[in-house]
Amino acid sequence: MFEIADRNELGQASPDLSALACVCLAWRLVVGRDRRPIGVRLQLARDLRPVGRPGLSALVNAVLSGLQLRSDGDEQFPQGLIVLCPRDIEPDAGMSSLSAPRNVLLEVGQSALDDEQRLRQMFEIQRQGVRLALRLDKASAPTLERLSGFPYLLTPAVPAPVDAKTSSLLTLDVDTHARADAAFAAGAHAVVGWPLEPVPRAEPRGLSPAQTAVFELIRLVQADADVRDLEKVFKGEPLLAYLLLTLANSAAFRRPTPVSSLGHAISLLGYQRLTKWLVLLLAIAGKEMGVAPLVFLAVVRGYLMENLSAAAARSRAEQDDAFVVGAFSLLDAITGQSLSDLLQDIHLPDAVNDALLAGVGPYAGLIDVVRGYESAADPMTQIEAQALLRLAPGQANRSLLQSLTTAESLQSLI
Numbered sequence: 001m002f003e004i005a006d007r008n009e010l011g012q013a014s015p016d017l018s019a020l021a022c023v024c025l026a027w028r029l030v031v032g033r034d035r036r037p038i039g040v041r042l043q044l045a046r047d048l049r050p051v052g053r054p055g056l057s058a059l060v061n062a063v064l065s066g067l068q069l070r071s072d073g074d075e076q077f078p079q080g081l082i083v084l085c086p087r088d089i090e091p092d093a094g095m096s097s098l099s100a101p102r103n104v105l106l107e108v109g110q111s112a113l114d115d116e117q118r119l120r121q122m123f124e125i126q127r128q129g130v131r132l133a134l135r136l137d138k139a140s141a142p143t144l145e146r147l148s149g150f151p152y153l154l155t156p157a158v159p160a161p162v163d164a165k166t167s168s169l170l171t172l173d174v175d176t177h178a179r180a181d182a183a184f185a186a187g188a189h190a191v192v193g194w195p196l197e198p199v200p201r202a203e204p205r206g207l208s209p210a211q212t213a214v215f216e217l218i219r220l221v222q223a224d225a226d227v228r229d230l231e232k233v234f235k236g237e238p239l240l241a242y243l244l245l246t247l248a249n250s251a252a253f254r255r256p257t258p259v260s261s262l263g264h265a266i267s268l269l270g271y272q273r274l275t276k277w278l279v280l281l282l283a284i285a286g287k288e289m290g291v292a293p294l295v296f297l298a299v300v301r302g303y304l305m306e307n308l309s310a311a312a313a314r315s316r317a318e319q320d321d322a323f324v325v326g327a328f329s330l331l332d333a334i335t336g337q338s339l340s341d342l343l344q345d346i347h348l349p350d351a352v353n354d355a356l357l358a359g360v361g362p363y364a365g366l367i368d369v370v371r372g373y374e375s376a377a378d379p380m381t382q383i384e385a386q387a388l389l390r391l392a393p394g395q396a397n398r399s400l401l402q403s404l405t406t407a408e409s410l411q412s413l414i
Contacts, residue, residue, distance in 0.1 A: 019054040019062035021393030026377040028193045037296040039081025041192050045377035057094030066401035078408040096124050105133040198336045199290035213237040214282040222347045231262045276320045279327045294334050299407040302327030304370050307399035312389035325355045325363045
């Protein structure tokens with residue numbers, strides 16, 4: 001298990017997030033051979049607008065500090081792999097004093113091996129304890145001697161044979177299940193990216209009993225049913241009861257005494273927020289092979305839409321509805337059922353249904369922004385987020401980093 005960073009490991013007495021206003025971020029999931037998430041790759045590109053020119057060291061420190069800040073206020077750093085990929089941002093003098101947790105990798109392109117000055121900078125960074133990952137982006141692979149200093153190598157979607165016995169291979173830009181299977185068959189330790197489509201199966205699958213129960217709970221909540229009716233459904237599915245109590249006792253609520261009854265947990269959340277947590281439970285209830293990456297993606301989308309809405313000072317009800325839109329946006333791929341069929345009986349707010357089924361309404365632009373963060377780092381994603389929500393520079397990036405850390409903290413459930 002990777003170590004959790006503390007404030008001293010980041011070399012800062014207090015986080016400085018000002019550089020987040022000057023960088024464009026994009027993220028992709030890193031998925032291991034067991035088809036479960038093991039980390040994320042964050043692409044960093046300099047914002048082209050005149051908002052400042054901080055060096056790479058300041059950008060990296062701001063991103064690491066942003067990942068350390070949970071949306072619920074607690075300080076925690078992700079335990080999974082964090083690959084930082086600067087795009088067209090040269091190292092600066094501050095890199096010589098950069099520090100990072102052991103699970104953080106700084107990605108460098110293969111062209112750096114041909115530049116003596118860059119090589120010296122890399123050796124200095126390594127002496128500070130920052131681990132490097134080499135991206136193989138040329139036709140010919142470096143010699144084994146050149147590869148020995150890199151614990152991870154990033155290779156194209158169809159990895160070329162690389163004789164690197166001391167390095168783990170990460171295959172880039174995997175967007176189909178066939179490519180994922182081919183990468184693992186070729187020896188990849190993990191793949192970067194994951195197809196947003198159901199896992200291929202010989203026969204269509206139906207909903208699991210737990211997922212069916214969650215849909216019934218959502219229907220009851222929307223109908224303002226009695227708490228006892230909800231308790232009865234939870235008691236019929238021990239896994240859901242366990243997950244509800246786990247969430248009610250999580251750091252998000254910070255209760256002085258533990259919550260031990262289902263009725264107490266339901267009352268604590270309240271019906272408005274209970275719908276949001278049921279959406280999360282619905283995603284988590286799908287634990288079939290290959291579904292975990294989609295669940296992680298859905299949870300990040302939900303939290304990012306909620307955090308962006310909170311940053312824009314939207315109401316609590318709007319934040320919760322935004323979470324539902326984000327988390328439900330991949331529910332068809334997670335369950336193998338169409339969204340129209342899944343949503344027909346649970347009577348969600350019209351604005352939520354409009355966004356999910358027709359791509360219109362007040363949440364449609366927000367889900368487009370969230371999807372934009374899952375592609376290449378693009379200034380337009382920042383511009384659209386700030387224009388849509390009237391955010392200050394850097395707020396959208398901070399919302400993304402908080403969402404990744406919060407989703408990662410739920411990894412044991414996912």
